[in-house]
Amino acid sequence: MAETKINKKSSTIVHPHYACAVGGAYTAVAIKNGVPIANCGPGCMYKQYFFMGFENGFQGSTSTGGGNVASVNVGENDIVFGGEKKLDDLIKSVLAIYNGELFVVAIGCTGELIGDDVGAIVKKYREAGYPIVHADTAGFKGSNLIGHEIVVEAIIDQFVGDYKGEKKKGLINLWFETPFFNTNWRGDYLEIVRILKNVGFEVNVLFGPQSGGTKEWKEIPKAQFNLVISPWVGVNIAKHLEKKYDQPYLHIPVIPIGEEATTAFIRQLIEYAGIDAKKSEAFIAEEAELYYYFLDSFSHFFAEYWYGLPSRFAVVGDSAYALAYTKFLSDQIGLIPVKQIITDNPPEQFREKISKEFRNLSEGVSVEVEYIEDGYLAERSLSEADFGSGVPLILGSTWESDVAREKNALLIEIDPPSSETVVLNRCHIGYRGALQLIERIYTSTVGGK
Template sequence: MENIQLRLEAEKAEIIEDRREFVCYNSKNKNSKIRCEENSVSGAVSQRACVYCGARVVLNPITDAFHLIHGPIGCAAYTWDLRGSLSSGSELFRNSFSTDLSETDVIFGGEKKLREAVDEIVKKFHPKVIFIYATCIVGVIGDDIDAVCRSAEEKYGIRVIPVKSPGFSGNKSTGYRAACNAILKLIGDKKSDKKVSGINYLGDFNLAGEVWVVENYLKRIGIDIVSKLTGDGKVDEIVKAPEAKLNIVQCAGSMGYLAKQMEELYDIPFIKTSFVGLEDTENSLLQVANIVGDEETVERARELIKAESEKIQPELDYYRGRLKGKKAAIYVGGGYKAISLIKQFRDLGMETVMVGTQTGKPEDYEIIRQITKDGTVILDDANPYELEKFMVEKGADVLVGGVKERPLAYKLGVAFCDHNHERKHILGGFQGAINFAKEIDLTVNSPVWDYV
């Protein structure tokens, strides 16, 4: 992987100097490295979200939890309607509660208002757990939300858990870790003497119901899910998580830390899995079957894979014919999703010419380097200018990203596919592979591009 300094010597003014080591062209040079896991460069207008957003992404899908945002009302706007998470039970998670701090509260402190908000929630709704998020302004004025949470737990006998998430205190990954620590507080620190033949499913947020798709696959091969963290998660199930034999991690960026902590605290080993794309879906099912089940379980997994693959092959071949030779650009949150998408595009006969993530780790970028061609642009925590520049330079036909990246693609006349939290249709598993191919075909081969 060649440092961008070697390729853009004549264009120094085009890339912020402090960003140069975060942007690379893949050259299979094993000695070169890309910088990552650092805070955004000031002035670069990073596409990465704040600490509070990262915490909310992870915790919000717990369906029967209350989310109390201690801060201005604007932060409470980040709630269920920005995400496609679905619930099989309670709809409480669809609401945001805010202390709505004003200028007066900033001057005199907001702890009294926070206590009153907790009292009101308990009186009206009788919750099992309340998560209290500390936002930027709380980090500045120094309200002691830990003391408020302890007092409320003693007063009402329920779990009231602080989430340390002032937006300026790090980056999106910092918010992931804050959320994972809150989950560990909810579960407790006791190991379980009782172990069941089941797994915990970490890092899937049930976008459009994808947790249910994976749950169905696992049931068909004889494996139960003990708890879902956090898509369609329920408090009573989450506290049973220490009983599981294995943790499988879909989004390692958000839940890798939690999996490592659970291995240390509860003796639960973990593996990274992905149910995005055919190759990773098949590998994940066989991996879980081999670890948790027996020979019969593995055989059932093979039969399921064969049946589901045969069902979708004719339609998938149709889309392969229409998409072969097209070029794709990827900019998503985590490295593992990016890796799965590269494989999925390869299966469709498409080449990935640009790939970036918000929270990728060194090991993720090493895999990306190995599975992409020479010259592929690899970015960590990109800004809009960089995304636009390299999409044009590499001639991308489609960008896969989230809501912030959509306008960038359309402005350039490039097709777009939303693979983030806002979508309302399944893109995971076998049927998801068809949905993805269909969406890519509809946007790449749309006649609108003839008029742009």
């Protein structure tokens, strides 16, 4: 397993591919009528939004995100004398202004370091009947992916609460892509929820445009099981729910893209849940017929232009996207992986399993993945990749644009920061998203971008 270490003389990371833990505030933004309150220094929330919401497909935010996130803006006086009153006043103002269903106080570095008892302040309002929680999301705890898990667990413990009732067969909690961080998360959620509902499941959609908001969060304990579709993000959440509600979970590490992967995903899910497969098999047959109808049309283009199309590719991105895209392009499209770099610093306990997936991409196809946080080092490693004599294909972020120009490569932005693509409800997963991904890649080959 190849791994690049940061220079021990410096902890600075150049060209980061993730935000810091306080970016978990955007987990609250992704919940319908969720309202984040930031207890951090000035500029922290702006940086989180700029990285995850703006320079990430220009996906924007809701009315409670972006420049509207209320922040304490901890200053020198607060560090010296304490900032509890300032936070208390801010919470009081936010509760008066916003008609939210859930308020999440995300605590940043300075908020945690000065030692204010944020929990006591928040508890006071919760006991008064307000739906409010706090989450210890100091940036020094890790990336926004860690912050996402911290916020979710805080909501579960402080808002959802205890439950001792029955479980509902066929109802699942969906833990999928990280809101605002994964560039296509909204469109990908639409596709995965469409698939799950059409094969016979009820779904607690906790984030995004289809979410019912806090009423679905309250239904979390009633689900038959938790479904985690990710190499590592969400697994700790599922384990927490298993302990809290005696609720099992199914962990599927590879996001399904294309007919073969999506069909296998559905059948694995149906078998695990123990529900009737008649409905799911009818859905599979219908989707497969449509998928191969369009793929057959694409084959005419491929047969005509194959000599000018890329045959080798690289992916630089978070573990979820890097693994899913590499698997699809290798196994279903027949491209050759030459450099796969994971940038989201997955915890050590998950790395060997992730690496094993890359070693088993398809029959006879494997690659050793590299784990590199530092964007400069990732760019340097990418520049050393041998793409042969053909046109290279790079799936990555804006950070990789210089290397792509040097190699005359096609660059498809799929990960933050993505400053040269606009994302509304774009989807690259499942049955329908795979076709959009193929369109996007091969349009760039004939269009020059």
